[in-house]
Amino acid sequence: xxxxxxxxxxxxxxxxxxxxxxxxxxxxxxxxxxxxxxxxxxxxxxxxxxxxxxxxxxxxxxxxxxxxxxxxxxxxxxxxxxxxxxxxxxxxxxxxxxxxxxxxxxxxxxxxxxxxxxxxxxxxxxxxxxxxxxxxxxxxxxxxxxxxxxxxxxxxxxxxxxxxxxxxxxxxxxxxxxxxxxxxxxxxxxxxxxxxxxxxxxxxxxxxxxxxxxxxxxxxxxxxxxxxxxxxxxxxxxxxxxxxxxxxxxxxxxxxxxxxxxxxxxxxxxxxxxxxxxxxxxxxxxxxxxxxxxxxxxxxxxxxxxxxxxxxxxxxxxxxxxxxxxxxxxxxxxxxxxxxxxxxxxxxxxxxxxxxxxxxxxxxxxxxxxxxxxxxxxxxxxxxxxxxxxxxxxxxxxxxxxxxxxxxxxxxxxxxxxxxxxxxxxxxxxxxxxxxxx
Amino acid sequence: xxxxxxxxxxxxxxxxxxxxxxxxxxxxxxxxxxxxxxxxxxxxxxxxxxxxxxxxxxxxxxxxxxxxxxxxxxxxxxxxxxxxxxxxxxxxxxxxxxxxxxxxxxxxxxxxxxxxxxxxxxxxxxxxxxxxxxxxxxxxxxxxxxxxxxxxxxxxxxxxxxxxxxxxxxxxxxxxxxxxxxxxxxxxxxxxxxxxxxxxxxxxxxxxxxxxxxxxxxxxxxxxxxxxxxxxxxxxxxxxxxxxxxxxxxxxxxxxxxxxxxxxxxxxxxxxxxxxxxxxxxxxxx
Numbered sequence: 001x002x003x004x005x006x007x008x009x010x011x012x013x014x015x016x017x018x019x020x021x022x023x024x025x026x027x028x029x030x031x032x033x034x035x036x037x038x039x040x041x042x043x044x045x046x047x048x049x050x051x052x053x054x055x056x057x058x059x060x061x062x063x064x065x066x067x068x069x070x071x072x073x074x075x076x077x078x079x080x081x082x083x084x085x086x087x088x089x090x091x092x093x094x095x096x097x098x099x100x101x102x103x104x105x106x107x108x109x110x111x112x113x114x115x116x117x118x119x120x121x122x123x124x125x126x127x128x129x130x131x132x133x134x135x136x137x138x139x140x141x142x143x144x145x146x147x148x149x150x151x152x153x154x155x156x157x158x159x160x161x162x163x164x165x166x167x168x169x170x171x172x173x174x175x176x177x178x179x180x181x182x183x184x185x186x187x188x189x190x191x192x193x194x195x196x197x198x199x200x201x202x203x204x205x206x207x208x209x210x211x212x213x214x215x216x217x218x219x220x221x222x223x224x225x226x227x228x229x230x231x232x233x234x235x236x237x238x239x240x241x242x243x244x245x246x247x248x249x250x251x252x253x254x255x256x257x258x259x260x261x262x263x264x265x266x267x268x269x270x271x272x273x274x275x276x277x278x279x280x281x282x283x284x285x286x287x288x289x290x291x292x293x294x295x296x297x298x299x300x301x302x303x304x305x306x307x308x309x310x311x312x313x314x315x316x317x318x319x320x321x322x323x324x325x326x327x328x329x330x331x332x333x334x335x336x337x338x339x340x341x342x343x344x345x346x347x348x349x350x351x352x353x354x355x356x357x358x359x360x361x362x363x364x365x366x367x368x369x370x371x372x373x374x375x376x377x378x379x380x381x382x383x384x385x386x387x388x389x390x391x392x393x394x395x396x397x398x399x400x401x402x403x404x405x406x407x408x409x410x411x412x413x414x415x416x417x418x419x420x421x422x423x424x425x426x427x428x429x430x431x432x433x434x435x436x437x438x
Numbered sequence: 439x440x441x442x443x444x445x446x447x448x449x450x451x452x453x454x455x456x457x458x459x460x461x462x463x464x465x466x467x468x469x470x471x472x473x474x475x476x477x478x479x480x481x482x483x484x485x486x487x488x489x490x491x492x493x494x495x496x497x498x499x500x501x502x503x504x505x506x507x508x509x510x511x512x513x514x515x516x517x518x519x520x521x522x523x524x525x526x527x528x529x530x531x532x533x534x535x536x537x538x539x540x541x542x543x544x545x546x547x548x549x550x551x552x553x554x555x556x557x558x559x560x561x562x563x564x565x566x567x568x569x570x571x572x573x574x575x576x577x578x579x580x581x582x583x584x585x586x587x588x589x590x591x592x593x594x595x596x597x598x599x600x601x602x603x604x605x606x607x608x609x610x611x612x613x614x615x616x617x618x619x620x621x622x623x624x625x626x627x628x629x630x631x632x633x634x635x636x637x638x639x640x641x642x643x644x645x646x647x648x649x650x651x652x653x654x655x656x657x658x659x660x661x662x663x664x665x666x667x668x669x670x671x672x673x674x675x676x677x678x679x680x681x682x683x684x685x686x687x688x689x690x691x692x693x694x695x696x697x698x699x700x701x702x703x704x705x706x707x708x709x710x711x712x713x714x715x716x717x718x719x720x721x722x723x724x
Contacts, residue, residue, distance in 0.1 A: 102554075106557040109452050110452055113452075117447070118447050130556070135477060143474075147470060
C-alpha cells in the first residue's frame, strides 16, 4: 500500500509545505434583483434556445446579462490562507461575508473566479442544521453529524464526547422538540465541534446561547485551531473575539476586499473605514430639543485624531466631539456642555467648561466647540451623545439630549484577548492587580 | 473525517454546461442517505396511534372507495377479476409512483433552509425518498399478498386468477417505476425552485395522470386502435404489467414496454442533469 505512495511522500518532504490551503482568485458573485415572473421565464427560455443555435460561439458567460437589475455581492475577491491559520472575516452588514462563506462551503457557486481548497471543509453557518424535532437527541446526533459530512462510524466514535460536551445525557432519548432552547443549541454545537475537517468555516453561530456557553464554544474553537493545527475561517461582529482568536483578517466592504493581512491592521482598517468627508457632518438643526430657547446648535460630529469624521471609535482612541452653533444673540460667558449616555438613557459621564476650566470663554454668537477626550474607556457598545449650550447664570440656550450616536469598539488593551462586558459595568478603567508580600 | 491525501485539491468555479455529475460524492454520503430514510420513516408516524399501520390502511381504504365508486356505481369492468384485488394490484405500483413523485418534486423547496446552510450532494435527498417509499411499497405488497391468498383459497373467484411466471421480473419493474418517479420528480423539483407555479401543478399532474393510467380500469377496455395513445404514458405498461404478473390478466406488449422503458431512461437522465444544474445555485433564487 505504501509503495505507490512513496514518490508522493518524498515530494512532500522536499517541497516545503508552503502551498496555501485555500486560494481565492478574483471571485465575484452576482445576484439578480427583483421578482421572477413570466418575463424572466421567457428570457431564460429564449437564452436556452439561442445557445443551441449559436453553438460555435457559445463559450461566453452562462447567463448573458438581461435587463433585470443586478447586484454584485462580491467583486473580484482574491486572498489565500495558509494551513493552520485562523482568519477572521469582518465587514458590515451586506458586505458580502455570508456570500463568501456560502461559496467556500459549496452552497452556491461564484459567478466568476476560482477557489482552490486543499483539504476537507466543514462549515457551520447555523447550529442544528437538519435537526428534526420529532427525533430524539441520539437520532439527531447521527443525522446532524452525517449532514455535516461525517460517516456514521465517525459519529459513533465521537458519540460519548459529544454527549458529554452538550451535557444532555439525561435527555438523550427525548425528542428534541421537548428540549429547552439552551439544550438544543448545546447539542447542535457539540456535534459540529467534534467534526475533524482540515478547514472549519464558522459563521456567527456564537451569537446564540448563554454567555457561559459562548465562552465554552470559543474555547473549543481555540482548542481546535491551536492544538490540532486546523485552519479556521471565522465571521463575527465581535471584534474582541476576532482580535483574540484570529491571526489574520479579511475585511470586506460592499463586496470588495479592502484589507487583508495581520488582524490588527485589518481591524484598524475596519474601524477607520467608516470615515466620512469633513463636509458630511450631521445636521442636528431638526433634532428634537430637551431644553433651551432656540435652535442654536446646527451641526454636530465626532472626529478622530486625524480630523476625520467617524461614528465608531476604539475604546482607547482619542475622540473629538464637535458642534457648530449660531445663536440669535451674543452669549455672555458661554457654557459648553457634553454628555454621553448609554442606550437606556443612563448618563455615563458629562463634560462642561463651567466645571473643567478656571476662566470663562470669551463672549460669542457663533463658532465651533470641540471637546477632546483622550480615551473614553467606555465598554464596547452604542452610546448617545448629548450637547448643551448655555449662558452666564445657568441659562440654557439650546440642549439636544440625543444628538449623535457613537459606537465604541473593543481592542485588546490588556493584551489578554479579553475584555469586560456589559455585566461588569460601564467603563474599563486603567489599573492593574498584583499580590503584595504579606 | 476520513484521511485526505496530501495532494487533495478541490476547485470551486462556476460550472458551465450540464455534465458535472459527481456520483462518487453521492456514494461518500451513503450514511446520510440511510439516516434520511430512517428519519422519514420514524418521523412520519410519530405521535400517531396506529403508526406504520397507516401504510396498510391508506391503500385499503382507497381500494374500498374505488370498489364502491368505480366498480359498483360506474360499473367499470375489471377483466373479470375480483374488484378489490384488481384495485389493490393497480394501486401497488401507482401509490409508490405517486408518493415518490410528490416527495421528490418537493425536494429543493422543502429543504431550502437546510440546503442554504450546509453542503452535501443534493441528490441524496430525493434518493432517500425513493428508498423510504420503497419500504412502504414492501409493506403494501405484503398486505396485497394476504388479500390475494384469501381470495384465492377462500372464495369462488379463486380460479379466475393466478401468478404468471413473469413475476420474476418484478424487481426490475420496481426499479423502472423508481427511476420514472425520480426522473419526473427531479424535473418538477428543478422547475419549482424558480417558479412556484409548478408546485400547484404537481398536485394536479398526479391526479390527471392517475386517470390516464390503467389503475382503475384495465387497458383492454381501451379500443385496440387507441391503445398506442395510452402507451405514450410511461406509467401505463408498468401498472398493467403488475396486474398481469399477480393476477394473470392484462395487456402487456413488448414493443409498448420498450417505449415506456425508453421514456423512463430519458426522463431520468434529463431529470438528474437538470436537477444537478439547478441545484448548484438554487439557494440564490429560492
